[in-house]
Amino acid sequence: MIRAGTMAGEVAQALSRAPAFSGVLGTAFGLSVARQACLLGMPLLTMHVFDGVIEGGNLDTLAVLAVCFFVALVMAGVMRAVRAMLMAALAESLARRLTVEALEAAVRSALAGSRRPGLAALQDTAELRRFLGGGTIADLFDMTATPIGLLVLWMMHPVYAVIALAACVTIAALGVVLDHTTRGMMRSASDRQVKTSAELQGRLRQADMLEGLGMLGAVVRRWEPAQAASLAEGDRAQARARAVRGITEYSSYIAQGTMVVAGVILATHHQVSPGSVIAASMLANSATAPIARVVLSWRDWAMAALAWRRMQELLADHAAPDALPPAADGHPGLWVRDLTWTPPEGARPVLDGTTVYCPPGTITLVLGPNGSGKSTLLRLALGLMQPDSGTAELEGQDTRQVARDVIGPRIGYLPQDVQLLDGSVLQNIGRFGPEEAEAVVAAARMAGAHDMIGRLPQGYATEAGPTAGLSMGQKRMIGLARALYGAPSLLVLDEPEAGLDREGRQAALAAVLAARAAGAACLVVSHDPGLWHGQVDQLLRLGPRGSWQTEAPDKPAARGA
């Protein structure tokens, strides 16, 4: 409960940043108090029925009390429904905002090579939405019934109040015990569950390889123990929770029974009226029930607290860097300066002070053996990775410190492992922006992909996602068209000719030459220098252990590391 209390505070803090959220929460709280007032009136009406109506035989009073009873019940029901609607709307609105932030942070987390799957962030958002939209927060608000009920009981007789208070303290203490004994288990079980299901999902994406090589059994055997351990840990936490839940329920019954016994003793000594015995029992139930509900919904609190914590960690670790204005002395084109990068557990840098300037209207060809850091250089140049030191500036703007939606349209990027997203060829080339068919066709023509697309079953409307069945070469040509879309000022291509036939390779070369003629700065990785021979303006050769050198196509110009 302590953790849950902290969590409630954090959620409330986050909500209060937006005035509309705090207004909704305030209204829901107000409705809870009013509803509790209606419900607390009922024991008092019951007492009147017993003490006034039964003893006096006044049926008119009974009719009035019955109407009051009914009206109070209806009002409490309406207030509960309105509160539920408000909380559902609040949950929806918060989830929408969190989903966008979580997705952005998840992408940055994936870029940073985090093993924690970004998809978990969406599951956490859904968990928080369920928590806020369910009745759990309302249960917390309903705890206002506890002090009011205790006060009324005290006014009826202090013994009543003491018994109810003891029950409340016992139930709350059980909640604390439950939280302390299972919190660690829940967290570890939930984290393991997220990890194992993400691992399995990742492996199942390689379905053809798993089936082709008969590896499914081996994969499942590796996955099963982790999954079983996670489920077993969750079960142990649940078993403890069930035990505490049982004791909690019995505590409520014991409190009510004790209240009746004490009430009867007090009534026989004429210290309270007989009607107050029933009323006190009902009030004790009203005072303890919200605390019991909060304890019983402990799992929801614990899961929401975990989701909230994970979300906070993700957002804090992968916050968007502050955008900086362009440098006053910035060069046009791409300026990569002193880039050094060492893999997380690597002993030697992959890139060591690599420096290269790619002016507009030029082609820089990056060559080097496998693993020499060519793709890494491209990712660093685009600001997709954090270097150990050094910078990359596009038109004087640090590519790591600029809003991605601002810099993205100025960049054409073809990664080595080209992936198309679910959607049509047209949408993929047009980067899922507003449909501009002419610009899409122009980019496809430039990439030499237009005729190939025309031969697809539905042309530009053909599905292009991962399961659409396009060949690697087709995907690469469409990926090249996507890179060229919108005439970007920087073209960064990782082996654009790889996997293409002779015609496709010539088309890729022609596309880069056309982009250069249009004024783009082109940075191209290739394992086929012959294709580019005589066509490029500068060579950057990467070697082992971070060594590098730039050359004019026919003579060396600068040397590093």
Ligand SMILES: Nc1ncnc2c1ncn2[C@@H]1O[C@H](COP(=O)(O)OP(=O)(O)OP(=O)(O)O)[C@@H](O)[C@H]1O
């Ligand atoms: N996220 C990462 N975590 C750890 N190591 C990485 C990471 N990214 C790259 N590396 C390492 O950096 C080195 C360079 O990788 P990179 O992909 O840049 O090579 P490359 O020159 O493009 O190779 P290839 O020609 O085979 O495509 C490799 O040793 C690789 O294992």
